[in-house]
Amino acid sequence: MRDRVDRFVRTQVIPCEPVLDAGGPPAAAALADLRVRAREEGLWALPLPAELGGGGLPFSSYADLAEAEGASDHGPAALGSAPLLDVTMLARHASGRVRETYLEPLVSGRIRSCYAMTEPDVPGTDPFLTATRAARGPDGTWRISGRKWFTSGAATAELVTVMARTSGAPGDREGLSLLLVPTGSPGIRVVRELPVLGATGQYEIELDDVRVPGDHLVGGEGRALDVAGDRLALGRTLRCLRWLGQARRAFDLMCGRAAAHGGSRGPLADHQLVQQHVFDALLALRTTRPLVHEAVALIAAGRDARTEVGLAKVAAARMLQQVADSAIQVHGAAGLGPDTALPSLFRSGRTARILDGPDELHITSVARRVLRGYGPGPVTPG
Numbered sequence: 001m002r003d004r005v006d007r008f009v010r011t012q013v014i015p016c017e018p019v020l021d022a023g024g025p026p027a028a029a030a031l032a033d034l035r036v037r038a039r040e041e042g043l044w045a046l047p048l049p050a051e052l053g054g055g056g057l058p059f060s061s062y063a064d065l066a067e068a069e070g071a072s073d074h075g076p077a078a079l080g081s082a083p084l085l086d087v088t089m090l091a092r093h094a095s096g097r098v099r100e101t102y103l104e105p106l107v108s109g110r111i112r113s114c115y116a117m118t119e120p121d122v123p124g125t126d127p128f129l130t131a132t133r134a135a136r137g138p139d140g141t142w143r144i145s146g147r148k149w150f151t152s153g154a155a156t157a158e159l160v161t162v163m164a165r166t167s168g169a170p171g172d173r174e175g176l177s178l179l180l181v182p183t184g185s186p187g188i189r190v191v192r193e194l195p196v197l198g199a200t201g202q203y204e205i206e207l208d209d210v211r212v213p214g215d216h217l218v219g220g221e222g223r224a225l226d227v228a229g230d231r232l233a234l235g236r237t238l239r240c241l242r243w244l245g246q247a248r249r250a251f252d253l254m255c256g257r258a259a260a261h262g263g264s265r266g267p268l269a270d271h272q273l274v275q276q277h278v279f280d281a282l283l284a285l286r287t288t289r290p291l292v293h294e295a296v297a298l299i300a301a302g303r304d305a306r307t308e309v310g311l312a313k314v315a316a317a318r319m320l321q322q323v324a325d326s327a328i329q330v331h332g333a334a335g336l337g338p339d340t341a342l343p344s345l346f347r348s349g350r351t352a353r354i355l356d357g358p359d360e361l362h363i364t365s366v367a368r369r370v371l372r373g374y375g376p377g378p379v380t381p382g
Contacts, residue, residue, distance in 0.1 A: 001046075001065060002064045002065055002067075002068050004041065004043060005043060005046075005065045005068040005069055005079065006068040006071070008037075008038065008041060008043055008079070009068060009069060009071050009072050009075045009078075009079075010071065012034060012037055012078070013034060013072045013074055013075050013078050014071070014072050014341070016030045016034065016074070017072060017073075017074060017341065017344075020074045021199075021200070021344075023200050028156075031074070031077060031078060034074075034078040035078060035080065035109055038078060038079045038080060039080075043055075043079055044079065044080045044109075045079070045080035045081060045107055045109075046062060046065055046079070046080075046081060047059065047062035047065075047066075047081050047084050048080070048081065048083070048084060048087055048107045049087070049091065049103075049107065052087075052103055052104050052107040052108075053104065053107045053108050054080070054107050058300065059234075059296065059299060059300045060296060060297065060300035062081075063241055063293065063296045066081070066238060066241035066242060066245070067241050067242070067244045067245040067248070068245055069081060069242065069245065070241060070242025070243065070244065070245035070246055071245040071246060071248065071249045072249075073246075073344070073348070075242075075245075076242070080107070080109055082112075083106045083107070083112070083113055084234075084238065085115070085231055085234060085235050085238070086106060086113040086115070086159075086161065087103060087106055087107060088231075088234065089161070089218065089227060089230075089231050090102060090103055090106075090180070090218065091103060092227075092230075093178075093218050093219035093220075093223075093227050094180065094218050094219075095215040095216075095217075097215050098180060098215060098216060098218075102159060102180070106159075111157075111158040111159065112153060112156055112157045112158055112159075113157055113158070113159040113160070113161070114151050114152055114153045114154050114157040114159070114160050114161075115151070115152070115160070115161050115231075116148035116151040116154070116160050116161065116162045116163065116205060117130075117148070117163045117228070118148065118149060118150055119131060119132060119146065119147060119148055119149065120147060120149050120204065124150075124357075125357055125358065125361045127163065127176060127224075127225065127228070128170070128171055128172065128173050128176075129170045129171060130163055130164065130165050130170060130176055131146060131165065131170045132144065132145070132146025132147065132148065132162065132163065132164040132165065132207065133145055133146060133164055133165050133166075134162075134164035134165070134166050134177065134179055135166070136166075136214065137211075140213075140214035141211050141212065141213055141214055142179055142211065142212050142213075142214060142216065142217070143209050143210070143211050144162060144164055144179060144181065144207045144209075144210045144211075144212065145207055145208055145209055145210070146162075146164060146206075146207050147191070147204065147205070147206050147207070148162065148204070148205050148207075149194060149202075149203070149204035149205075150194060150196075150202045150203075150204075151202065151203050151204070151205055152201055152202055152203075153201060153203075154183070154190055154203035154205050155190050155193070155203055157183055158182065158183055158184070159180060159181070159182060159183065160180075160181050160183055160188075160205070161178055161179070161180050161181070161218060162178070162179050162180075162181050162207065163176060163177075163178055163224050163228065164176070164177060164178075164179060165177075166221050166222065167221075167222065174222060175222055176222065176224035176225055177217060177218075177219075177220075177221050177222055177223065177224050178217070178218040178219055178223075178224045178227055178228070179212055179216055179217055179218065180212070180216040180218055181207070181210060181212050181216070182212070185210050185211065185212065186210070186211075187207060187208040187209050187210040187211070188205065188206070188207050188208075188210050189205065189206055189208075190203050190204070190205055191203075191204040191205060191206050192204050196347070196351055197347045197350065197351065198347070199344070199347060232356065232357075233299060233305055233306070233309050234299060235356060236309050236312075236313045236356045236357070237292065237295045237296055237299055237305075237309055237312065237313075239313070239316075239352070239355065239356060240292040240295070240312045240313055240316035241292060241296070243316045243317065243319070243320040243348070243349075243352055244285070244288065244289055244292060244316060244319075246320055246324075246345050246348055246349075247281075247284075247285055247288075247316075247319055247320045247323040247324070247345075247349075248285065249341065249345065250281075250320075250323045250324045250326075250327040250341075250342060250345045251281050251282065251285060251323055251327065253327050253331070253340060253341070253342060254277065254278065254281065254323075254326060254327035254330045254331070255278060257327075257330050257331050257334075258274050258278065258330055268330065274330055277326040277327075277329060277330055278326075280322070280326065281322065281323040281326045281327070284318075284319040284322050284323060285319065285323065287315075288312075288315045288316050288319040291308070291311050291312045291315050291316075292312040292315075292316055294308050294312070295308040295309045295311075295312045306365070306366075306369065307366050307369055307370065310362035310363075310365055310366040311362075311366060313356065313357070313362050314353075314359050314362050314363060316352070317349065317352035317353045317355075317359065318353070318359075320345070320348060320349035320352055321346065321349030321350055321352065321353065322349075323349075324342060324345040324346040324348070324349045325346060325349070327342050327345070328342050328343075328346060
C-alpha cells in the first residue's frame with residue numbers, strides 16, 4: 001500500500017504541483033481530477049472511518065503512508081486524508097447532530113474544514129490570551145466576535161472550528177471553548193490572505209456577531225484546551241511524518257543531481273564535500289525517523305506522548321530544513337529556481353520550526369518535564 005501511495009503521489013500529484021500551487025479555478029479542477037483518480041485506485045481517505053466512506057486504517061498503520069503522502073504538500077488533499085484531525089475531533093467530541101450533519105461530507109470530500117486558534121498580536125503559544133469571545137443568547141445560540149489569523153484553507157472551507165472565550169477575560173486560564181462555525185454564516189469574512197514566505201493558503205478571518213446553534217459547541221464549554229491538546233499531539237505527529245516524506249524527496253533530488261551532473265573536475269558524486277552533504281542528510285533522516293515513529297506508537301496506544309511529540313517535532317523540523325538546504329547547495333543556482341521543488345521544500349523546512357509551536361516552546365516544555373523527574377524524591381529519568 002505504501003508503494004501504491006508513493007507511486008500515486010510521484011506520478012499523479014507532483015506533476016500537478018505548478019497548477020495546484022497557483023490556486024484558482026484551474027487548481028480546483030486539477031484537485032478534483034486527482035481525487036477521482038485516488039478513488040479509482042482505492043487510495044481515498046485511507047485513515048478515515050470506514051463506516052463514513054474512508055479506508056478505516058488505524059493511525060499506527062497509516063503512519064508509513066503519511067510519509068509517502070507528505071512528499072507533496074498537496075498529497076493529503078488529493079488522497080482525502082487532509083480532514084483527519086477535524087474528523088477525529090468531531091467524532092470524539094461533537095454533538096450527535098453535528099456528527100450526522102458534517103462527518104460524512106467531510107470524509108467524502110464534498111466539504112472542507114479549517115481550524116482557527118491564533119490571533120493577530122497575540123503569541124500563538126499562549127492561548128490564554130485569546131480575545132475572541134462567544135456568548136450564549138436567550139435562545140441558546142452562540143454569538144461569536146473576534147479575529148483569527150494563519151487559518152489554513154479558510155478561503156475555500158465550509159467549516160471552521162474557532163477557539164473563543166466563553167467566560168472570563170484574556171489571560172484567564174479557564175473559560176476557553178471550541179465552536180464549529182459554517183463559513184457561510186452572516187458576519188464571517190476573509191480579511192486577507194497571509195502568504196508564508198511567498199506561499200499561499202493562510203488567511204486572516206473576522207467574525208462579527210456570528211451566530212451558530214447551541215449544539216455546535218465542541219467538547220463542552222470551557223474544554224477547548226483539553227480537546228486542542230489531543231488534536232495538537234496528533235497534528236504535530238502527522239506533520240512530522242509528512243516532513244519525513246518531503247525530506248526524502250529532497251534527499252532523492254540531491255543524490256540524483258550528484259550522480260548525473262559534474263564538470264571539468266569530474267562527477268559531483270566524486271567530490272568529498274558533496275559526499276559530506278549526502279552523509280549528513282542521510283544521518284539526519286535515519287536518526288529522526290525513529291523519534292517520529294516512537295511518538296506514533298504512543299499516540300496509537302493512547303498513552304502520554306508529550307515528550308516524544310516534542311522531541312519529534314523539533315527534530316523533524318530541523319531535519320527537513322537541513323536536508324533541503326543541502327540539496328539546494330548540491331544543485332547550485334538550479335536549486336534556487338523554479339525547475340525543482342527545492343525552494344518549496346526549503347520553505348516548508350523553515351516554517352516547520354514555527355508551525356504548531358516554535359522550537360523554543362517544545363524545547364522548554366520537554367526539558368521542564370524531564371527535569372521534574374530529578375527533583376526531590378525518587379529519580380525517574382525521562
